[in-house]
Amino acid sequence: MATAFSSWFNRNQNKQVAVIGLGRFGTSVARTFYQVGYEVLAVDADEDRVNCASSNNIATQIVQLDATDPIALKQAGIEAFGLVVIAIGNYFAESVLATLNVKGLGCHRIIAKAVSTIHGEVLSKVGADQVVYPEAEMGRTLALRLTATGLLESLELDTEHSIVEMVAPHSLADKPLQELNLRARYGVSVLAIQHDSQFNVNPLPSDTIQDGDVVVLIGANRDLDKLAQMAAPNEAIA
Structure with missing residues (x-):
């Protein structure tokens, strides 16, 4: 989920973001950007959500309006924002109409929250540039944490690919990446290795993972899940 927004921290030069919907997800997104x-x-x-958000100082401007009304969105100046996040995914019709309205106003980039595959497909068809599934991501991360004790964090890129951070299993220790050949064997790539407090980003094939290091991996969820299961402490990777 977070990765869906992260590239915009550098690319969105006007540093303006609009968030539509102030449930838990929308509030978290707004607060983070702010x-x-x-x-x-x-x-x-x-009104209650708007008042709560106002009291918690999560945004530059907080407005009560109906996003299914294109006139209200235009009056709020929504088209001036480089990124618009539609965070009302729990209300199918409202999220679809809001996405359609925002697209119609010419917004450059729209990221929309969905609660199902069908919902996401509809949002894409009416104008969402990217669809995120925060509940599914949270559920998957929790399940992985409970079943693979070496896993520290999981960040979903889309419905099929993620970046994960895990404690390297003992069987990976003292072997160079070219020998481990994780991409060929497991379909995952190493983005970084953390040793103590030092990060080795985009490591070389000759770099070595030491016992207790943290590795950041990218790949398909099915491959990452398999590796996470095998990477629990004291389990060997065959």
């Missing part, structure tokens, strides 16, 4: 210095417009149709 805390790193973005101008954030946060909107919701519910």
Whole structure:
């Protein structure tokens, strides 16, 4: 989920983000952008949510409006924002209409929350540039943490690919990456190796993973899940 937004921290030069929907997901997105210095417009149709957001100082501007009304969105100046996050995924019709309206106003980039595959397909067809499934991502991360004790973090890129951070199993220790050949054997690539507090980003084939190091991997979920299961402490990777 976070990765869906991360590239915009550098690419969105006007540093303006609009978030539509102030449930837990929308509030978290708005607060995160706001805390790193973005101008954030946060909107919701519910007065209580707007009041709660206002009292918690999560955005530059917080407005109560109905995102299914294109006139209200235009009056709020939504088209000026480089990135718009539609965070009202739990309400199918409202999220679809909001996405359609935002697209119609010419917004450059739209990321929409969905709660099902069908919902996501509809959002893509009406204008969402990217669809995220935060509940599915959270559920998958929790399940992996419970079943693979070496896993530290999981970040979903889309419904089929993720970046994961895990403690390297003992069987990987003291072997160069070219010998481990994780890409050929497991379909995953090593993005970084953390030894103590030092990060080795984009490591060389000759670099070695030491016992207790943390590795950051990217790949298909099915391959990462398999490796996470095998990477629990004291389990060997064959």
